[in-house]
Amino acid sequence: MGIISRALRNLSRRKVRALLVIVALSISLSIMVSIPAGLMANQESTSAMANNLGNTITQTSQSINETLSQIDVSMSSNFAGFGFSQAATPTPNTSGRNGGSTSDVTGPQNFGGFGGAGGGQFGGASGTASPMNQSLYSDIADISGVAAVEEILTASQGSSNQTTTFMGRTFTTLITDYTIQGIPLISELVDGYTVLPTNITAGRNLQAGESGGVLLSQNNSKFFDVGVGDEVKIVNETFTVVGIYSPSSTENIQSLYMNLSDAQRITNNTGYITSLKVFTTSSELVDTVASSISSLHSELTVTTQQDRLNQLQQQQSLYEEALASAQSSLAATEATAIQEIIVVVAATSLIVLFVMLYTVRERTKEIGTLKAIGFSNKVVMGQFLIEGLLLSTIAGVVGIAIAAFAAPTLSSLLLPTVGTQMGFVNVGNATSSTVTLSTTLMLEAMGVAVLLGVVGTLYPAWRAAKIRPAEAMKYE
């Protein structure tokens, strides 16, 4: 008859009490386990979110830097006789529409339908922004401070109508199937400036002097159902897919790239372009060059990147705000978690404390007897410590078993959710990450359970050891 079997018998002697204590302890333990599990999941998703935002912020900064020395030039919309309505753009900030790197500020390429109303050479299903006679603008390259001029033809091809509801308003947009970007494939531009997408996921990029090749976006590749090396019919000519790129945040996901001359030919726009991108020798010269262009060609809309810079910076601060808010929300979650854990730990040790105190009190006479027949204080103390320990260990096992099933529910009940939508920026959602219990966490919880058992029992056991047998004998 050892000390442990005596402890077990004592527990089973008061089955209901033991059961209640085990239930209470195991619930608080499962809470104790679920909170850090949920917190870990929150931390994971927040750091993923922070990563994404960090990348976006870096990309945005890059494009801010890159575009600082650039000037976009296109035909004034009222000159061409028709206008674009920015209001028709459903989500100005979502990826793919937040500003094409080269030519979109005054010539949104998505609106093939509007382009269709333009001059004869832009007729049919195809649509582009306002046309510019290429030969009229060769003098821009001679302006001092101009390093290079990129002549661009953008032509969207599309057919279906789509209605979008945004902020309570309904918009009908003609959905573009794809947008042709004609870029002069000359080595001065291709090798010296970022005129083509950079993130090639398959095949290769377009090369200087190349004709008959096309670089597709991933969307294009899906739309045409073709891969690298395949032939694809664009408008009415067959091209070879040289590569596929993944659009950056500043590139239109529907843009396909080809040589300018190819684009002009197939869209029946030989000699015409839709915009110019002027690279200045330094960013300080941007304003001077821009006004020179304006005075030479008053019919043109000249946009320096200042506007875009503002837009990008706005976007940047939105991202940063989202990141900060996610981080502070995580910090708040951590604070809540710590508070809850403290409460649970306190409650758990108090439960053990009061139950064991009651047990000691109830067994005063037994303790007196044991001492009178020769039990040392140490053994008496050990007896109660083991009882408390057994209780908390059993509760620990039960609690972890509960937590293994209920951790996601419990943690979502107990912890505020990190993340969700911030402005237009979807920064992800913490609840989407799974709350799982690691073996380490379970072992730690077991350790905590045992520790709380000891802590809660220490005082009652000490009280038991202090009981004077002669006094205890009088106790009924």
Add this chain to the structure above:
Amino acid sequence: MSKPVLQIENLNKTYMLGKRLVNALTNLNLTVNKGEFIAIMGPSGSGKTTLLNVIGCIDKPTEGTVTIDDVNVTKTPENKLYKVRRDKMGFIFQSFNLLPYLNARENVELPMEGKIKSREERKKRASELLNLVGLSGRENHRPQRLSQGEQQRVAIARALANDPAIILADEPTGNLDTKNKQEIIKLLANLNLNQGTTIIMVTHDTNAALHTERMLLLKDGKIVKEKEGLHLAKKNSKCPHCGAPIKITDDNCQACKKPLFQTDELFAS
């Protein structure tokens, strides 16, 4: 031949009851020889339990010395006293004080736990002791399934567990009916006769006291009277009245016909 197993000298025990001092024991002297069977009697509050507790080392005297088997236990440090209690003392209580969640054998094994390493040996000894107190076959019964008399037998077996120098019994028959009372007293008397166990028993029951060999009357914490019990006569096999030889089974003296187990007006005063 018989040497003292217990010597009490100048024992004082005072309690603080609020602001009042209560003298539970006053200048008490007592020597108990090995193999004696002693009854302590006296009115309620006279200090019987206090004396027994001090002898049993579960209470500390305010003053004086208690020597057990030549060891001055009043000088033994508190954290070593459990050994004296375990090895030298066997306590028997009025309300048996068995652990309800242990069976008879396990209850008897309890005091051996710190002393006898082998579990088998403990079991064996506990069974032998239960057999000695007439409870063979009841080893696996828990207290609630035993009669009161049987429970006190288990307690006696437990008190004998470590072969103690002194058995201390505080009103061991106090909770028992007449029949069980007699049986328990007989059991103790036989243990004393046959095994030579030293027994100090507090009792209110004159009949029970008569079965001892020495009766002490306590009053206000002092031993005020001492008298021989009939047990001594039995031991000596002589009638206490006429000195004629008697048998242990005799109720009256064969020679003078006087009753052997009733002493008139004992402690009458």
